[in-house]
Structure formats: structure tokens, C-alpha cells
Amino acid sequence: MAKNQGELTSVLVGRNAMRKKKAKFKSYIFTHPVILGSLLPVVLLSLWEILSRMEVFPSYQLPAPTVILQTIIEMGQEGTLVTHIGITTYRVFAGFILGTVVAVVLGSLVGFYKNAEKLFDPMIQAFRSIPSLAWVPLFILWMGIGESSKITMIAVGVFFPVYLNIVSGILGVDRKLIEVGKMYGLNTIQLIIRIILPASLPSFLVGLRSGLGLGWMFVVAAELMGASQGLGYLLVLGQNTLSPETIIASIILFAIIGKISDWVLKKIEIRSLHWQDRLVK
Amino acid sequence: MSLKLKNVSRTFDGITAVKNFSISAEPGEIIGLLGTSGCGKSTLLRAISGLDNDYDGEISINGNTSKEVDDxxxxxFQEPRLLPWLPVLENVTFGLKGNKETKVQRAKEFxxxxxxxxxxxxxxxQLSGGMAQRVAIARALVTSPEILLLDEPFSALDAFTKMQLQDLLLDVxxxxKSTVVLVTHDIDEALYLCDRIVVLRGQPGQIDTEFVIKEERPRQRGGQKLAEYKSEILDRLDLNNTHSYTS
Incomplete structure (x- = not known):
């Protein structure tokens, strides 16, 4: 009897251990970032699919997720998907580069030279208070509805956050670190390269990321105004042909490539700012 | 290198921090500037370094009176002031010139x-406060400067590290044979390190007394002689009698 009892408890203990292991595994699964992050979208998507199938949402207003997916796949097979994504990405990229280059040049001048600040900053600040979309008609008038007006438009959007962050980054460099450089006899250019630039890098990268975000916003505006290709054009097309699936497909594609581009910048940020002493969540 | 200050005054927005300060240091002398907080010790040091050139009077380093930083x-500094984007080694080699290998070798030594x-x-x-300050000290010593200015460099360190680094400073x-100017409010530190201690007092700060410490090095911390000096300095600073607190 006693022997049996012993066996029984050992079996129980074994089971308990297994249960614990399982529980641990389960909790691991539920806290894994990918799983936790996709939990809500999956639930919402399934709900949406079911409700659409039950025709709670009329299909001419809100088609089912599968229909939208199908639209994207069809576009992919036709080959138009790549052209649309390609042209939109090209516009954002070109505008982003243009806006950033101008912002870096002006921002560094304003940051480094007091007189440049007095010369440029009031005007730039005045221009900043103009809602950037107000430029659209003027740019179209000046440059037509071709690529140049769109890229300029996006560049204007990218310019301001990058410029502002560069200036505040440079002005915010710790005087104490600059003094260290001065003690070692660095001249102005060496000071800029060895101390001011690395110290203002975090702020610059913040500017780049918010600039890129605005770039994606402005490409939609630019393409809505008049384009024959691009994701923004798909939005107009969907509206005119009463096909919400095209509109939603375009929105989803915007979300995906916008996220990817931001992710790339974020990776660069983490790479180049690993020295920062910041809170790790 | 010799260092000479003649009638140096410094005024910040109408408030005079230091007035008519004159002193001269022989090459290889260690001078301590001792005084209570706010009497312009650090201001003087910044003027000597050339980081601050809005002073009146004359500071000459080896006869050169330009107000620029001499490399x-x-x-x-009082704080480590390390460049956060550089690892320790590169922080130490920051001010060194020459080829990379010798720089690294020297930095490692220090x-x-x-x-x-x-x-x-x-x-x-990733460093603690004390470690960071030690890196800063290594960074300053590695260039073997001919004039070394120290602004309460050990004040943030624990007692043991402090003594160890004071000895390192003496080794260097x-x-x-650098000329050293040490700003401190630690009397023991001044007595252990300095050939001459200049006591500053008042606002604006002015020279109150000068003590020449003739004791041979290595000195004995807390030795009889130094204790006598200490008591004398405390007297000069009115810190030995409680009377001064009430008046």
C-alpha cells in the first residue's frame, strides 16, 4: 500500500512538473511580441471577414478582407502593383533626399553661425507657419502636374522637421563637451566633426524619421491632386470606379511600405546611437 | 613651463568674482587654490586655461600672454565630461596626436x-561615476601636459580611489615635471599635493594668505607637520572657532 502511495505521488509530481512546463511554454507563447502584437489585428480581421460574409457590411462600402487581398494579388499578377508602389516610393525617396539635403545645409548654417541664424531663421519660421498643402496649387502652376511639382511638394514637407531638429540638435550640444574639444586645441572644423556632429546625431535622426512620416503624408496629397500612377492614384481610381477594395488595398499598401521605411530608419538609429544611455523597456 | 598671473579680475554681469589676483608659479611647481565655495577658484582656472578670455589683467604662460587655449x-574638470559616443579607449586617445598604435599603447598604459x-x-x-572620472583623469594625463589645471578633480571619488589617484598624479x-594648479576645497588634499597653497577669501575672491609647504615628498597623510599647517589654514578661514558662525 505504502509502496503504491509512493508511486502515486511520484506520478503526481511528474504530472505537476509537466503541467508547469506546459504553463511556462504557454505563457511564453502569449507574451511573445509577434504573437501579442498580431493578436488584436487577427481578431478584428476575422470579425470583419465574418460580418462581411454575413452581409452586415454592404460589399459596395466595405468589402471583406479576402476580397481586398484578392485585389492586391490581381494587381500583382497584372504587374501594375509593382509600378504603383515603385513610383510612389520613388517620389517619397526623391523628395526625402531633396528636402533632407536642403535642411542639412540650411540647418547647419543656422546652427553654426549666429549671423546665418539672424538671416535665415525668421524667414524659415514664417514659411513654416504656412500649411504646406497650400503650396500645391502654386507648384502645379509653376511646374505642371509632372514629377517635379510632386517631388518639390514632398521635399517641402520633409524639410521642416529635419531642419528644426538639426538646428535644435546643434544648438543643444553640451557646452561642457565643446570645452573638452577646445582644451585639446581643436579648431572650428575639427570641433564640428569630432564633437558637434556626433552630439547632434540623435536629434538629426529624430528629424529624419518624422520627416519621412510627413513625406508619406505628402505623397498622398501630391498624388491625389493629379497622377496617373502611384498608390495615391489608386485612391482616386477607387473613388471614381466605386471600388472600395482598391481604396483599402492602397491604404494597406501605404501602411506596409511606410512601416518598412520607418523600420529601416529605426534600425539605422539603433545602430548609430547604441552609445546612448536611455531607458530600456 | 612658468605661469604668471598679474592683476587678474573677472566680472560677470557687473558682479566681480575675482579681483586683482596675482601669482607666479615656477616650472614644475604644484600650486593649490583653496577656498570656500563661490570665491572664484574655478573662475581663475578657466581664465588660465583660455576657455574664458573675458578677464582683465594678464596671464602669461612661458611669457606668452595670448588669451587662447594653449594645447x-x-x-x-569637476565632472568627467566623457564623450558618450566614444568607448573608453577612444575617449582617452581623444586628444593624442600621432599614429594609432602608439596612441592606443599609451592610452592602455594610463x-x-x-x-x-x-x-x-x-x-x-556603462561606467560608474568614479570610473568615469578616472577615465577623464587618464585622458588629461595621457597627453603629458606641461601645465595641468585641476578643478576639484577628485571630489566625486571615494576616499580610497582618491588617495590612489592623488599618488598617480604625483607620479606623473x-x-x-608639469606645472600644476589645483583647485580644491579639501585641505588634506592640498596639503598632501601642493608646494604652495594660496588661500582665497571673500566675494569677490582675493588672496588671503599663502602657505609654502616645505615638507618632503612622499608626505605622510595625517602627519604631524601637515596637521599643524591644517590647523593654521583653518584659522585663516575662520573655521576653527564657532564664533564666526554667529557673527
Missing amino acids: RTGFI LENVGLSGKEQLYPR WHTY
Whole structure:
């Protein structure tokens, strides 16, 4: 009897251990970032699919997720998907580069030279208070509805956050670190390269990321105004042909490539700012 | 190098911090500036370094009276002031010139002296306050400056590290015979290190007394002689009698 009892408890203990292991595994699964992050979208998507199938949402207003997916796949097979994504990405990229280059040049001048600040900053600040979309008609008038007006438009959007962050980054460099450089006899250019630039890098990268975000916003505006290709054009097309699936497909594609581009910048940020002493969540 | 200050005054927005300060240091002398807080010790040091050139009067380093930073001057600040984007080793080599190998070799030598070998690749955020200050000290000493300016360099360190680094400073001084100006409010530290102690008092700060410490090095911390000096200095600063607190 006693022997049996012993066996029984050992079996129980074994089971308990297994249960614990399982529980641990389960909790691991539920806290894994990918799983936790996709939990809500999956639930919402399934709900949406079911409700659409039950025709709670009329299909001419809100088609089912599968229909939208199908639209994207069809576009992919036709080959138009790549052209649309390609042209939109090209516009954002070109505008982003243009806006950033101008912002870096002006921002560094304003940051480094007091007189440049007095010369440029009031005007730039005045221009900043103009809602950037107000430029659209003027740019179209000046440059037509071709690529140049769109890229300029996006560049204007990218310019301001990058410029502002560069200036505040440079002005915010710790005087104490600059003094260290001065003690070692660095001249102005060496000071800029060895101390001011690395110290203002975090702020610059913040500017780049918010600039890129605005770039994606402005490409939609630019393409809505008049384009024959691009994701923004798909939005107009969907509206005119009463096909919400095209509109939603375009929105989803915007979300995906916008996220990817931001992710790339974020990776660069983490790479180049690993020295920062910041809170790790 | 010799260092001469003649009638140096410094005024900040109408408030005079230091008035008519004159002193001259022989090459290889260690001078301590001692005084209570706010009497312009650090202001003087910044003027000597050339970081601040809005002073009146004349400061000459080896006869040169230009108000620019002389790159044979080293400065150890009160805070570490490490460049956070560079690892320890590159922080130490920051001010060194020449080819990379010798720079690294020298930096490693000094890091070992401050007890930080093996920490070369850490970033400043990974260091404790004391470690960071030791890196800063290594960074200043590695260039073997001919004039070394120290602004309460050891005030943030624990007692043991402090003594160890004071000895390191003396070692470096023995080898290179740098002229040293040490700002401190630690009387024991001044007595242990300095050939001459200048006591500053008042606002604006002015020279109150000068003590020449003739004691041979290595000195004995807390030795009889130094204790006598200490009591004398405390008297000068009115810190020995409680009367001064009430008046």
C-alpha cells in the first residue's frame, strides 16, 4: 500500500512538473511580441471577414478582407502593383533626399553661425507657419502636374522637421563637451566633426524619421491632386470606379511600405546611437 | 613651463568674482587654490586655461600672454565630461596626436594606471561615476601636459580611489615635471599635493594668505607637520572657532 502511495505521488509530481512546463511554454507563447502584437489585428480581421460574409457590411462600402487581398494579388499578377508602389516610393525617396539635403545645409548654417541664424531663421519660421498643402496649387502652376511639382511638394514637407531638429540638435550640444574639444586645441572644423556632429546625431535622426512620416503624408496629397500612377492614384481610381477594395488595398499598401521605411530608419538609429544611455523597456 | 598671473579680475554681469589676483608659479611647481565655495577658484582656472578670455589683467604662460587655449595645457574638470559616443579607449586617445598604435599603447598604459584595464571597450554609460572620472583623469594625463589645471578633480571619488589617484598624479608630475594648479576645497588634499597653497577669501575672491609647504615628498597623510599647517589654514578661514558662525 505504502509502496503504491509512493508511486502515486511520484506520478503526481511528474504530472505537476509537466503541467508547469506546459504553463511556462504557454505563457511564453502569449507574451511573445509577434504573437501579442498580431493578436488584436487577427481578431478584428476575422470579425470583419465574418460580418462581411454575413452581409452586415454592404460589399459596395466595405468589402471583406479576402476580397481586398484578392485585389492586391490581381494587381500583382497584372504587374501594375509593382509600378504603383515603385513610383510612389520613388517620389517619397526623391523628395526625402531633396528636402533632407536642403535642411542639412540650411540647418547647419543656422546652427553654426549666429549671423546665418539672424538671416535665415525668421524667414524659415514664417514659411513654416504656412500649411504646406497650400503650396500645391502654386507648384502645379509653376511646374505642371509632372514629377517635379510632386517631388518639390514632398521635399517641402520633409524639410521642416529635419531642419528644426538639426538646428535644435546643434544648438543643444553640451557646452561642457565643446570645452573638452577646445582644451585639446581643436579648431572650428575639427570641433564640428569630432564633437558637434556626433552630439547632434540623435536629434538629426529624430528629424529624419518624422520627416519621412510627413513625406508619406505628402505623397498622398501630391498624388491625389493629379497622377496617373502611384498608390495615391489608386485612391482616386477607387473613388471614381466605386471600388472600395482598391481604396483599402492602397491604404494597406501605404501602411506596409511606410512601416518598412520607418523600420529601416529605426534600425539605422539603433545602430548609430547604441552609445546612448536611455531607458530600456 | 612658468605661469604668471598679474592683476587678474573677472566680472560677470557687473558682479566681480575675482579681483586683482596675482601669482607666479615656477616650472614644475604644484600650486593649490583653496577656498570656500563661490570665491572664484574655478573662475581663475578657466581664465588660465583660455576657455574664458573675458578677464582683465594678464596671464602669461612661458611669457606668452595670448588669451587662447594653449594645447600644452591639460584640464581635469569637476565632472568627467566623457564623450558618450566614444568607448573608453577612444575617449582617452581623444586628444593624442600621432599614429594609432602608439596612441592606443599609451592610452592602455594610463588606463592601467587608473585601474581600468580591460574596460577599454565600454561606453561611458556603462561606467560608474568614479570610473568615469578616472577615465577623464587618464585622458588629461595621457597627453603629458606641461601645465595641468585641476578643478576639484577628485571630489566625486571615494576616499580610497582618491588617495590612489592623488599618488598617480604625483607620479606623473615626477616624470614630466608639469606645472600644476589645483583647485580644491579639501585641505588634506592640498596639503598632501601642493608646494604652495594660496588661500582665497571673500566675494569677490582675493588672496588671503599663502602657505609654502616645505615638507618632503612622499608626505605622510595625517602627519604631524601637515596637521599643524591644517590647523593654521583653518584659522585663516575662520573655521576653527564657532564664533564666526554667529557673527
